[in-house]
Amino acid sequence: MFPNLTVTGGGRGIGLSLARAAAELGSDIAVLDMLEHPHDEFLSIPDEFTVRAKYYRTNVTDMGSLTTAFDQIIQDLGRIDNCVTAAGIVLDKPFLDTTWEEGTKILEVNVLGSYFAAQLAAKRMRDQKTGGSIVLIASISASAALPTQKLGIYGASKGAIKSLCQQLAVELGPLGIRVNSVSPGFIETEMTKGLAVTNPEIISAFNSATPLQRIGKRQDLKTLVGYLLSDAAAFTTGSDIFVTGGLHSGHL
Ligand SMILES: NC(=O)c1ccc[n+]([C@@H]2O[C@H](COP(=O)([O-])OP(=O)(O)OC[C@H]3O[C@@H](n4cnc5c(N)ncnc54)[C@H](O)[C@@H]3O)[C@@H](O)[C@H]2O)c1
Numbered sequence: 001m002f003p004n005l006t007v008t009g010g011g012r013g014i015g016l017s018l019a020r021a022a023a024e025l026g027s028d029i030a031v032l033d034m035l036e037h038p039h040d041e042f043l044s045i046p047d048e049f050t051v052r053a054k055y056y057r058t059n060v061t062d063m064g065s066l067t068t069a070f071d072q073i074i075q076d077l078g079r080i081d082n083c084v085t086a087a088g089i090v091l092d093k094p095f096l097d098t099t100w101e102e103g104t105k106i107l108e109v110n111v112l113g114s115y116f117a118a119q120l121a122a123k124r125m126r127d128q129k130t131g132g133s134i135v136l137i138a139s140i141s142a143s144a145a146l147p148t149q150k151l152g153i154y155g156a157s158k159g160a161i162k163s164l165c166q167q168l169a170v171e172l173g174p175l176g177i178r179v180n181s182v183s184p185g186f187i188e189t190e191m192t193k194g195l196a197v198t199n200p201e202i203i204s205a206f207n208s209a210t211p212l213q214r215i216g217k218r219q220d221l222k223t224l225v226g227y228l229l230s231d232a233a234a235f236t237t238g239s240d241i242f243v244t245g246g247l248h249s250g251h252l
Helices: 013-024 045-049 063-077 100-128 152-175 190-198 201-209 218-229
Strands: 004-008 028-033 053-057 082-085 132-137 177-184 240-243
Touching: 004 013, 004 063, 004 100, 013 028, 013 045, 013 082, 013 218, 028 063, 053 063, 063 100, 082 100, 082 218, 100 132, 100 152, 100 177, 132 152, 132 218, 152 177, 177 218, 190 201, 218 240
Parallel strands: 004 028, 004 082, 028 053, 082 132, 132 177, 177 240
Antiparallel strands: none
């Protein structure tokens, strides 16, 4: 269906579960993350699905690091067919207290890191003349303010991702490169566990406030992203798709 997938932020969390899902569909995977080692879940992927799985320690806010990783992927896997940008960080902090440094860091990782990873992937797809599919991980916070959280700068960064999706879909469409984004709601990962340390009531809040009355699991995203990366979505580009348990429509 698709020979390979490059995932930023795939060392753990949502990115890793999407890499694993692509491997399950027969795709080689290239995982980029700043973690020294990917989560153990990564290690079993090649044997479990008989695919190649490569890990590249990369900082998506450093163009040199990103470029080196993409060059190495071409050497190792020969091509880039699909790309998911999942590397991201969050800040749950009141607008009135957020500093310039905190804001800059969020924007560098979430916006510029996604922008330039997508650019490197698209350049390769253009040179290959194969087309391809790019999925940007946005967030419900780009479209709705969530109960109990203060996500001003994070929401702004994810709003930029939704906008980027539309801009790139139009610019890259003639090259056969599709670009879509996914906006998850509250998904159980290390990121949200971290948020719960300083804001413990969010777990029960999202379990009760979400229309489907539960927090999302990483697996809730995998079939959708597999679809967007595959030829089944050949006429789908420039779309943002919510996976929120209904939270983007309202809360209880
Ligand atoms: N978990 C949620 O509820 C939720 C909801 C909406 C959107 N998202 C988005 O989904 C994506 C994945 O989040 P997650 O919940 O899996 O979090 P996570 O913290 O488990 O995973 C994020 C990964 O990004 C990596 N990363 C961070 N900065 C990086 C950098 N500079 N260079 C390279 N890698 C870097 C981290 O090392 C980590 O492995 C993020 O973009 C996040 O904003 C998450």
